[in-house]
Amino acid sequence: MTDQTERVLPRPTPETVHFWEGTRTGELRLQKCDDCGKIYFPPRPFCPECGSRNVSTFAASGRATLYSYVISHIPAPGLGPPYSVAVVTLEEGPRLMTNIVGCDQTPEALTLDMPLEVTFEAQNDEITLPFFKPAA
Amino acid sequence: MARGTVAVVGAAETTEMGVIPETSELQLHADAALNAMAEAGLTAADIDGIAAAGEAPDVLAQYLGITPAWLDGTLIGGSSFMLHVRHAMAAIEAGLCTTVLITHGESGRSRVEAKGFPEFIGGKLAGQFEVPYGGSLPPTMFTIPVLRYLQTHGLRPEDMAPVSVVQREWAALNPRATFKDPITVNDVMNSRMVAYPFTLLMCCLRTDGGGALILTSADRANDFPRPPVYILGAGESAEGPMVSQLDDFISSKAFRLSGERAFAEAGISHDDVDHLMIYDAFAHVPLYGLEDLGFCKPGEAAAFVGDRNTAPGGSLPLNTNGGGLSYMHSGMYGMYAMQESIRQLRGIAPAQVPGAQVSVAHGVGGMFSVAGTIIFGNEPA
Numbered sequence: 034m035t036d037q038t039e040r041v042l043p044r045p046t047p048e049t050v051h052f053w054e055g056t057r058t059g060e061l062r063l064q065k066c067d068d069c070g071k072i073y074f075p076p077r078p079f080c081p082e083c084g085s086r087n088v089s090t091f092a093a094s095g096r097a098t099l100y101s102y103v104i105s106h107i108p109a110p111g112l113g114p115p116y117s118v119a120v121v122t123l124e125e126g127p128r129l130m131t132n133i134v135g136c137d138q139t140p141e142a143l144t145l146d147m148p149l150e151v152t153f154e155a156q157n158d159e160i161t162l163p164f165f166k167p168a169a
Numbered sequence: 170m171a172r173g174t175v176a177v178v179g180a181a182e183t184t185e186m187g188v189i190p191e192t193s194e195l196q197l198h199a200d201a202a203l204n205a206m207a208e209a210g211l212t213a214a215d216i217d218g219i220a221a222a223g224e225a226p227d228v229l230a231q232y233l234g235i236t237p238a239w240l241d242g243t244l245i246g247g248s249s250f251m252l253h254v255r256h257a258m259a260a261i262e263a264g265l266c267t268t269v270l271i272t273h274g275e276s277g278r279s280r281v282e283a284k285g286f287p288e289f290i291g292g293k294l295a296g297q298f299e300v301p302y303g304g305s306l307p308p309t310m311f312t313i314p315v316l317r318y319l320q321t322h323g324l325r326p327e328d329m330a331p332v333s334v335v336q337r338e339w340a341a342l343n344p345r346a347t348f349k350d351p352i353t354v355n356d357v358m359n360s361r362m363v364a365y366p367f368t369l370l371m372c373c374l375r376t377d378g379g380g381a382l383i384l385t386s387a388d389r390a391n392d393f394p395r396p397p398v399y400i401l402g403a404g405e406s407a408e409g410p411m412v413s414q415l416d417d418f419i420s421s422k423a424f425r426l427s428g429e430r431a432f433a434e435a436g437i438s439h440d441d442v443d444h445l446m447i448y449d450a451f452a453h454v455p456l457y458g459l460e461d462l463g464f465c466k467p468g469e470a471a472a473f474v475g476d477r478n479t480a481p482g483g484s485l486p487l488n489t490n491g492g493g494l495s496y497m498h499s500g501m502y503g504m505y506a507m508q509e510s511i512r513q514l515r516g517i518a519p520a521q522v523p524g525a526q527v528s529v530a531h532g533v534g535g536m537f538s539v540a541g542t543i544i545f546g547n548e549p550a
């Protein structure tokens with residue numbers, strides 16, 4: 034791991050490939066149960082609330098708030114310290130892990146509940162990661 | 170399961186503890202197992218059930234010469250061994266086997282044929298949705314909920330520091346502890362920042378070691394050289410390995426469910442607890458544990474520790490071996506928490522709590538997402 038300079042990238046599976054197709058085209062895709070209405074993440078082809086396989090995919094607004102985070106000083110592949118490792122709450126409800134970009138990586142700049150918006154960064158031809166930045 | 174029907178009749182750690190570069194991970198399991206069997210006056214021929222985490226139970230069985238009628242390889246991180254104890258209780262009560270060996274060994278520092286924790290692979294959900302952002306190591310995963318917890322309760326990062334300070338006081342009483350020199354809140358806050366709000370002295374050690382337990386039915390428990398330690402109650406729960414998907418960041422659902430089950434089964438109240446172990450991978454885990462197990466109200470654990478209730482001489486001795494913060498931490502520390510509970514109830518702990526009769530050992534696993542709780546007593550009922 035330590036000799037790796039590139040960020041460790043996801044390997045999409047058949048059940049998640051729609052999410053990674055979405056980020057490539059600038060969409061943050063969530064899933065919704067067509068039976069009970071549950072909106073959920075991470076991707077899977079069934080509803081974690083009621084078990085229905087009758088689910089659909091939609092583009093989220095990209096708006097979120099900062100739920101919690103750490104500012105890591107540990108070198109990680111492709112990530113230069115200090116960098117935030119954050120969990121954000123999407124406007125639609127689910128939470129996801131991300132990095133907060135476009136601001137200082139300090140406790141003063143990163144305040145809980147601050148409004149955020151998604152921003153996409155292509156890592157290679159296949160993988161575009163969703164990051165979040167302070168909302169305009 | 171019935172209270173006190175299964176007992177620990179053998180409990181031992183590895184011969185050495187700390188830095189053990191001459192021993193493979195497999196042999197650390199075996200060293201602890203041999204020590205526990207010797208203490209119980211048993212050989213491999215007497216063991217008919219085996220559980221292990223980090224190394225598969227069939228590998229251990231073959232290596233140790235055990236022919237198992239029951240195996241458990243539950244691997245959910247540091248509290249795996251609490252779950253093994255609970256599963257072994259059920260197996261012994263059900264008559265699936267009579268005498269269970271549970272082993273842990275981990276070359277956490279020297280990495281001699283050490284295995285990695287298996288969740289962090291690119292195609293798994295954590296590998297796709299956490300690892301790319303740096304959520305690949307315990308210091309950046311276990312710790313993520315804490316700022317939300319601190320803000321909710323009006324606390325500051327330095328309010329966690331007394332956890333580290335008090336556990337160092339306990340470690341000073343333990344000759345086998347890795348770190349024994351006293352530290353202050355200032356020392357904790359001024360140590361190197363690892364992952365804000367966590368400084369180095371709020372993070373567990375990385376050492377080599379192991380431990381093993383031998384369980385059998387209570388009706389046989391007095392036939393062994395050491396006084397038995399009975400299992401009064403046990404619980405387990407899990408939310409899965411992804412910290413981003415935890416139900417709640419200011420309280421652990423897995424801790425609450427595991428603790429409630431253990432206390433209900435034991436039929437005891439918190440006032441009955443003489444001694445407590447809460448797996449301290451990081452300084453916040455004992456705070457969540459004190460609250461989620463019901464010893465403190467939400468948001469009050471930091472002051473409870475700061476007021477020295479868990480320190481030597483306090484009303485609720487906690488992590489009396491020095492914990493993962495100062496004693497040792499091989500990677501999956503839950504075994505050592507139970508070893509200390511058992512030493513306390515046998516009356517042989519280096520920092521002995523006078524007259525300890527009931528001890529609770531609470532383990533955390535996954536990335537702050539799995540729990541196992543065992544309540545031990547030195548009387549069956």
Ligand SMILES: [Zn+2]
Pocket residue numbers: 066067068069070071080081082083084085
């Ligand atoms: Zn549903």
